[in-house]
Amino acid sequence: MRLLRQVLESFRFAWQALRSNLLRTTLSLLGVTVGIFAIIAVFTLVDSLERNIRGSLNFLGSNVIYVQKWPFEFSGEYRWWKYFQWPEPTYKDYRALAERLENARAVAAMSGRDGITVKRANSSISARILGVTYEYNQTSEVAVEQGRYFTPQEQEGARNVVIIGYEIGETLFPGQDPIGQTVKIGGLNFVVIGVQEKRGTGLVEFSRIPPDRRCIIPYGTYAKLFQSFNPSITIVVKGYEQDEGLQDLEGEIRGLMRSRRSLKPAQDDNFAINRPEAIVKAIGGIFAVLSLAGWVIGSFSILVGGFGIANIMFVSVKERTNIIGIQKSLGAKNYFILFQFLFEAVLLSLVGGLVGIFLVYLLSFVQLGSLDIQLSIGNIMLGLGVSSIIGVISGILPAFTAARMDPVIAIRAK
Known part of the structure; x- marks a missing residue:
């Protein structure tokens, strides 16, 4: 109890010292403020970017593998002239994988086309039409806000049903319920059975058409409308959680695809096995x-701020040498004097850190297009932690110097 009382007394002395020298305090904490602001601002922007990009990629699904013609490559030379000669995956490839894959949880086929006009009465909108098999909602995210996903019967019968994007519903059916209504795609009437949730525009998109202007129709219907001359698809394979890294699934896909394309052991693959994680x-x-x-960037500013705090603390020790001598003559212990100055340094640094964090918080109100900036609790704790460490490092030597003063010499100091 006595120790706690002495610690609180040390804290009170430190607070009074900071208040009595407000201008000096303000100038000292500027370096720490700028440093903490730089570090936490960058971390907050990076976290916000990563969260936005991951959200943009949610529709690709998790634990999935894409079998395509063109591979994802982000390093080295992209050998497009080689990939250009590879054959496109076909619906027969999809059927073979769906029937023979043992490590797959679900297998779906998809294909899309941009710039297709969707009409209703005198209104129209340019959209992306995505033709998918029934299993697509098991491999990728299809967030239906109103209505439903299509049934296996609608898929097998190639029915003219459509799940429209949020913006399409707002444009073609303002103030109305679109479910059960009819729209025209490619000259044919389609019954709206669902409306997707609003997604907005993400930082990473694979089409020039925004997510809210996309329509999903059964693959059989899509093939009749748009794939007369180019029946290429993307095969999406969902793996099991227990298949770590989807290594077993990838090996099985590679073996089946090589077998279907009659590739010899010495020949390279002529298809791409892509993963969304590669993008992330x-x-x-x-x-x-x-x-x-x-x-x-932040370290340089914090270094300057740390030296500033240490310098101010040495000045503070010099100014209060006489008071230190009086305190010691009245029985104050060395740790009491040490805590008094150490708390002053930590408090000074913490105030600077809090101001820097507050500036980052104000930054979160700035609109940067589709980027939603959010200051996380983790980054706040990081800023406070770094500030505290800088305060301890900057104040330990001045505090130790004050604690070791001889009381008689200190009282005589002028």
């Missing part, structure tokens, strides 16, 4: 560089 991993490298840049 490539972008993660950029995030790591940005985070490092934040630390470097």
Whole structure:
């Protein structure tokens, strides 16, 4: 109890010292403020970017593998002239994988086309039409806000049903319920059975058409309308959670595809096995560089701020030498004097850190297009932690110097 009382007394002395020298305090914490602002601002922007990009990629699904013609490559030379000669995956490839894959949870086929006009009465909108098999909602995210997903019977019968995007519903059916209504796609009437949730525009998109202007129709219907001359598809394979890294699934897909295309052991694959994680991993490298840049920039400012705090603390010790002598002569212990000055340094640094964090919080109200900036609790704690460490490092030597003063010599000081 006595120790706690002495600690609180040390804190009170530190607070009074800071208040009595407000201008000096303000100038001292500027370096820490700028440093913490630089670090936490970069970390907050990086976290917000990563969250936005991951949200943009949610529709690709998790634990999935895409079998396509063109591979995802983010390093080295992209050998497009080689990939150009590869054959496109076909619906027969999809059927073969769906029937023979043992490590797959679900297998779906999809294909899309941009710039297709969707009409209703005198209103129209340019959209992306996505033709998918029934299993698509098991491999990728299809968030239906109103209505339903299509049934196996609608898929097998190639019915003219459509799940429209949020913006299409707002444009063609303002103030109305679109479910059960009819729209025209490619000259044919389609019955609206569902409306997708509003997604907005993400930082990463694979089409020039925004997500809210996309329509999903059964693959059989799509093939009749748009695939007379180019029946290429993307095969989406969902794996099981227990298949770590989807290694078993990838090996099985590679074996079946090589067998279907009669590739000899010495021949390279003529198809691509792509993973959405490759995109996140490539972008993660950029995030790591940005985070490092934040630390470097912030460290210089914090270093300057730390020296400023240490300098002010030495001045403070010099100014209060006589008071230190009186305190010691009245029985104050060395740790009481040490805590008094150490708390002053930590408090000074914490105030600077809090101001820097507050500036980052104000930054979160700035509109940067589709980027939603959010200051996380983790980054707040990081800022406070770094501030506290800088305060301890900057104040330990001046506090130790004050604690070791001889009371007789200190009282005589002028």
